[in-house]
Structures are given as structure tokens and as C-alpha cells.
Amino acid sequence: MSTPAGMSTPAGAARVLVVEDDPHLAAGVMENLRAEGYQVEAAGDGNAALSWLREHACALIVLDVMLPGIDGLTVCRSLREQGNTTPVLFLTARGDPADRVRGLEAGGDDYLAKPFHLAEFLARVRAILRRWDWYRGASATAATAMVRFGGNEVDFRAFRARAWNGESQELTEKEAMILKVLAEHAGEIVSREDLLERVWGYDVFPSTRTVDNFILRLRKRFERDPANPQHFLTVWGVGYRFLPGSEP
Amino acid sequence: MRMKATRVFQLTALALVVVSAVQVGWWLYDQHAYTLERVRLARRAYAEQTAAAQALLDAGTSVARVHELLPKIAVTAGRAALDPTIEATLITEARHRSNQYAWEGGFFLLALGVCIAVIARALRAEARVLEEQDSFLALVSHQFKTPLASLQLSLETMALRDLAPERARALIERMLADLARMEAMVTQILESVRLERGRADLKSEPLELRAAVTHVVAALEERARQERIAISSDVPPGLYVLADPLSLDVIVRNLLENAFAAVTPVGGGRIALAARALNGEIELAVQDSGVGFRPADGARLFEKFTRLHPGGGSSQYGTGLGLFIVRRLMQLAQGRVAAHSDGVGQGARFTLTWPQAQAPRP
Numbered sequence: 001m002s003t004p005a006g007m008s009t010p011a012g013a014a015r016v017l018v019v020e021d022d023p024h025l026a027a028g029v030m031e032n033l034r035a036e037g038y039q040v041e042a043a044g045d046g047n048a049a050l051s052w053l054r055e056h057a058c059a060l061i062v063l064d065v066m067l068p069g070i071d072g073l074t075v076c077r078s079l080r081e082q083g084n085t086t087p088v089l090f091l092t093a094r095g096d097p098a099d100r101v102r103g104l105e106a107g108g109d110d111y112l113a114k115p116f117h118l119a120e121f122l123a124r125v126r127a128i129l130r131r132w133d134w135y136r137g138a139s140a141t142a143a144t145a146m147v148r149f150g151g152n153e154v155d156f157r158a159f160r161a162r163a164w165n166g167e168s169q170e171l172t173e174k175e176a177m178i179l180k181v182l183a184e185h186a187g188e189i190v191s192r193e194d195l196l197e198r199v200w201g202y203d204v205f206p207s208t209r210t211v212d213n214f215i216l217r218l219r220k221r222f223e224r225d226p227a228n229p230q231h232f233l234t235v236w237g238v239g240y241r242f243l244p245g246s247e248p
Numbered sequence: 249m250r251m252k253a254t255r256v257f258q259l260t261a262l263a264l265v266v267v268s269a270v271q272v273g274w275w276l277y278d279q280h281a282y283t284l285e286r287v288r289l290a291r292r293a294y295a296e297q298t299a300a301a302q303a304l305l306d307a308g309t310s311v312a313r314v315h316e317l318l319p320k321i322a323v324t325a326g327r328a329a330l331d332p333t334i335e336a337t338l339i340t341e342a343r344h345r346s347n348q349y350a351w352e353g354g355f356f357l358l359a360l361g362v363c364i365a366v367i368a369r370a371l372r373a374e375a376r377v378l379e380e381q382d383s384f385l386a387l388v389s390h391q392f393k394t395p396l397a398s399l400q401l402s403l404e405t406m407a408l409r410d411l412a413p414e415r416a417r418a419l420i421e422r423m424l425a426d427l428a429r430m431e432a433m434v435t436q437i438l439e440s441v442r443l444e445r446g447r448a449d450l451k452s453e454p455l456e457l458r459a460a461v462t463h464v465v466a467a468l469e470e471r472a473r474q475e476r477i478a479i480s481s482d483v484p485p486g487l488y489v490l491a492d493p494l495s496l497d498v499i500v501r502n503l504l505e506n507a508f509a510a511v512t513p514v515g516g517g518r519i520a521l522a523a524r525a526l527n528g529e530i531e532l533a534v535q536d537s538g539v540g541f542r543p544a545d546g547a548r549l550f551e552k553f554t555r556l557h558p559g560g561g562s563s564q565y566g567t568g569l570g571l572f573i574v575r576r577l578m579q580l581a582q583g584r585v586a587a588h589s590d591g592v593g594q595g596a597r598f599t600l601t602w603p604q605a606q607a608p609r610p
């Protein structure tokens with residue numbers, strides 16, 4: 001339910017929620033975020049985070065995975081189920097690829113293993129916020145907030161869509177972002193690497209196959225015949241081309 | 249590598265024993281079937297002899313001649329029949345052989361079965377140890393990563409930013425606390441590994457509970473003042489338990505540390521120690537006014553790496569090993585430990601119970 005409104009404070013500083021049960025680590029993270037000019041809020045466990053987010057909005061959630069009570073992955077999943085699209089940066093003591101994938105599948109945007117470098121942490125925070133700034137900026141006007149193709153209608157601001165068969169669809173933020181990038185370059189070839197860079201950032205996902213999976217999901221949602229796509233075309237060995245087609 | 253070689257050896261031995269067992273089983277069946285077949289063949293031969301004797305008799309051969317030709321056939325009133333003692337001998341012999349095979353084969357099968365059970369048990373135990381070691385290592389590394397991350401963050405903050413002296417001092421204090429936390433973890437992990445492997449070389453001597461408790465409480469008094477915790481101790485003299493002096497110290501200290509961790513998050517409070525003799529047992533209760541825990545979590549508290557969170561919840565700096573060590577040491581001293589709380593925010597009560605011991609003779 002989080003909307004662009006309320007993500008930034010009146011002064012313009014982005015608000016970041018830090019969910020970490022270790023008081024030292026939480027204090028260190030919060031002090032550094034404050035020093036970078038962010039407005040910072042804290043929650044000591046998953047329940048506190050969820051109840052804070054019911055009342056407030058923020059631009060980013062820094063979320064520890066191992067939390068007392070409900071763990072970070074569950075917190076993220078339940079936020080996404082509620083339609084909350086606030087980006088999540090996971091902090092975790094486990095950093096193997098399987099755990100990273102689990103975090104991203106739960107709806108996380110990025111993943112950082114403890115112990116981490118301060119500079120890298122801040123760079124990732126900036127990168128996530130930059131991607132969201134781009135997305136919100138690119139969906140700000142009435143003309144850019146919607147895209148229509150083949151009888152489908154997608155509302156980028158509400159993360160909702162009405163498909164050609166009349167079904168209403170809830171988009172995940174990644175699906176919406178990919179569609180946004182493709183729609184901005186309608187008719188052009190967009191490489192998988194470009195999509196990864198624009199939507200996830202640099203080295204988050206282990207492979208570009210992830211992009212392919214998201215394209216499959218978009219086809220399922222919006223193509224009349226997903227096996228024979230008319231809008232989301234594969235350009236073999238390069239990437240994808242989005243063809244809005246003529247609006248009936 | 250050695251572990252692997254042992255495993256290969258165990259698996260080979262297991263395979264050999266299983267093959268032997270199958271072989272013995274088959275041999276047993278084969279011998280039994282062979283015996284039955286021999287009985288069947290003998291019966292047929294006797295039946296043929298009886299028929300031949302009858303034919304000879306019918307052809308007019310004298311009884312004496314028939315007896316000479318076929319000595320196992322008896323003739324009574326002109327009818328030939330097998331001598332009943334021979335039939336009886338045949339059956340007895342067959343039964344005797346069958347019994348012999350059953351006993352001998354059964355004994356071998358039993359011995360092999362025991363071997364199979366022993367080897368399979370060893371293999372399972374080994375797999376369980378490996379699994380436990382893996383999860384122990386995973387948990388240990390996880391426990392260390394949080395203070396390490398905090399330490400690295402503090403150091404990098406100091407390197408990256410120009411801090412006012414008081415901010416820098418606060419960061420240094422935080423780093424020292426993180427280091428102390430890691431040191432405590434190392435000590436407790438080593439202690440728990442030692443206890444798990446059963447390497448603890450514990451003495452068992454009558455110790456006066458009052459002296460042990462007073463010693464630990466005295467060591468914690470300064471910290472209690474700083475953290476606004478009032479410790480009271482009501483342990484009458486003359487209560488003796490059979491225990492190891494060092495492990496009794498560890499038990500009481502860990503319980504008090506646990507109580508501190510529960511009381512500190514709520515801004516201070518009370519910790520009360522009380523002991524009494526009851527039905528041949530000595531009971532020491534540690535009651536605190538801290539965060540408490542959900543009654544359902546009571547049993548989990550003593551498991552390795554269980555850290556509950558304040559207000560729902562855990563001792564922030566605990567290793568999750570303190571209470572585990574307490575329970576293990578109590579078990580080794582033939583005692584037990586129990587935890588009770590009416591709920592989150594209601595404080596908690598930990599009770600240690602030992603068999604009462606006689607005071608040492610002066």
C-alpha cells in the first residue's frame with residue numbers, strides 16, 4: 001500500500017527503516033545513514049517493523065534476515081502480499097548464493113552478507129534509491145503512468161494492470177520495472193544485461209536467466225498466446241524487444 | 249580423510265556381513281530341503297521294495313527267501329510291509345538333522361544380525377555426529393558474524409568520517425563491547441564442545457552451596473550496581489551438594505548472567521537467589537524481574553543457541569550457550585534445572601535441584 005507519497009520527508013531526505021535486532025549493529029547502520037542525510041527509523045524485530053509499516057511509509061527497508069519472532073524473509077513476503085512495494089535491502093549472516101536467491105525470491109531488492117563494508121552498504125542503498133527515483137520519475141506524469149498494448153492496460157503507479165481478457169493483475173515491483181524499461185524503449189532491442197542493471201543493479205543476481213523468467217511471467221500475464229508472443233519478443237542471443245502494437 | 253577411510257571400511261564390513269547372513273540363510277534352507285528330499289527318496293525306495301516283496305510273495309516265493317532278498321521288509325500274514333522301526337529311524341534322523349541345521353544356522357544368523365545392528369548403529373551415529381558438527385559450525389559462524397559486522401562497521405565509520413572525540417570514544421566503547429562479546433562466545437563454545445564430547449573431567453565432592461553462591465554474587469555486585477539491579481541472596485549455611493567446584497561456579501554464574509540479560513533491557517530490577525532443603529534434595533532458585541518468556545518457550549531455553557528476545561524475545565548479547573551448559577553440567581552432577589515464567593514481561597524463575605549431600609567430615 002506504500003505509495004510514492006510519504007516516502008520522502010518534507011525536507012526531501014529519504015526515510016529509511018532499519019530492522020535489526022542487534023543494538024550495536026543497528027546503531028552503527030543508523031548513524032551512518034543519518035550522516036549521509038537520510039531520515040532513519042528503527043525496529044528491533046519483525047513484528048515491530050510490520051506494525052510501523054502499517055502506519056508509515058518509507059523509501060527503503062534495511063532488513064536483517066535472522067530476527068527474533070518472525071524472520072526477515074517472512075516480513076518481506078508478507079509486505080509484498082499486502083501490496084507494499086517498498087524496496088528491501090537484506091542484511092544477513094549467511095551469504096551463499098542459495099540464500100541470496102531465497103532473499104530475492106521473497107521480494108528483496110538487494111542482499112548484503114555480514115560483515116559488510118560500509119562503503120558498499122552505502123553504495124547499495126544509493127543504488128536502490130536511484131532505481132526507485134528513476135521509476136517514480138518515469139511514471140510521474142499522466143502520460144507515463146500508464147502503458148496500453150494489445151488490449152492490456154498497466155498502471156505503473158498503482159502496480160496494477162487490466163489484462164486483455166479483463167482480468168485484473170497485481171504486478172510485483174520487478175515486473176513493473178522491467179515493463180517500464182521495455183516501454184521506455186518500445187521497438188528497440190534491450191539487452192538482458194541492461195535490464196539487470198536498470199532493475200536490479202549490478203551483481204545481485206547470479207545470472208541473466210532471472211530476466212528470462214520475469215519476461216515469461218509478463219508474457220503469461222499479457223500475451224493472448226504466451227507461446228507465440230506478439231509484444232514481448234525474444235531477440236536471440238541479445239535480449240528483448242517490446243512491441244506495443246496498434247491499440248484496438 | 250581418516251573419517252572417510254573408516255566409513256568405507258564400515259560399509260564394506262556391513263556388506264560382507266549382510267552377504268554372509270544371506271549365505272547362511274540360503275544354506276539353512278538348502279540343507280532343510282535336501283533332508284526332506286532324502287526322506288522322500290528313501291520312502292519311495294522302501295515303497296518299491298515293499299511292492300517287490302509283495303510281488304515275490306504273490307509269485308509264491310517263500311517268506312524266508314523274501315526276507316533274505318529284502319531284509320527291511322517284514323511279512324505278516326502274507327502281506328509285505330516296511331519294518332516299522334526303520335520308518336521310525338528314518339523320521340528321527342531327518343528331524344535330528346533339521347534341528348541341528350536350525351540351531352547352528354540360527355546361531356550364525358543371530359551372530360550376524362548382531363553384527364549388522366552394531367555396524368548400522370555406528371554408521372547412523374557417525375552420520376548424526378557429522379550433521380551436528382555441520383549445524384554447530386553454521387550456527388557458530390552465524391553467531392560471530394553479527395559482532396564482527398558491528399566491529400567492522402565501527403572501524404570503517406572511524407576511517408570514513410571525521411568524528412568528534414566523544415563520538416569516537418563511544419565507538420571505541422562499542423568495539424570493546426563487541427570484542428568482549430566474541431571472547432565470551434569463544435569461551436562458552438569451547439566449554440560446550442568439551443562438555444558435549446564428554447571430555448569434562450569433573451570432580452564430585454561435597455560443596456557448601458552458600459559459599460559458592462556468595463563467591464559468584466560478590467563478583468557481579470559492581471556490574472549489578474551499574475545496571476541498577478538489586479541482587480539478594482537467601483542461602484542458609486549447611487546445605488551441601490555433590491558437585492565439581494568449577495562447574496558449580498559456572499552453573500551459578502551462567503544463571504546469574506542469564507538473569508542480568510533478562511533484567512537489563514527493562515532498565516534494571518531485582519534478582520533473588522534462595523535455597524532450601526526439600527525431601528532429600530537441595531533446591532536453588534534464581535528469580536528475576538526481567539523480560540520473562542512465553543511459557544511455551546520454557547523447554548527450548550536449554551537447547552543450544554536458543555536466544556529469546558526481550559519482550560518476545562532474546563538476550564541481545566547471549567551466545568545461546570549459557571543455559572545449554574548449565575543443563576549439561578547439572579545432568580553430570582545428577583541434578584536438574586527447570587525454568588518458569590508466567591509470560592513475557594513477568595520475570596522468570598530458574599530452579600536448580602541436586603541430591604542433598606552429607607557435610608564433609610572435618
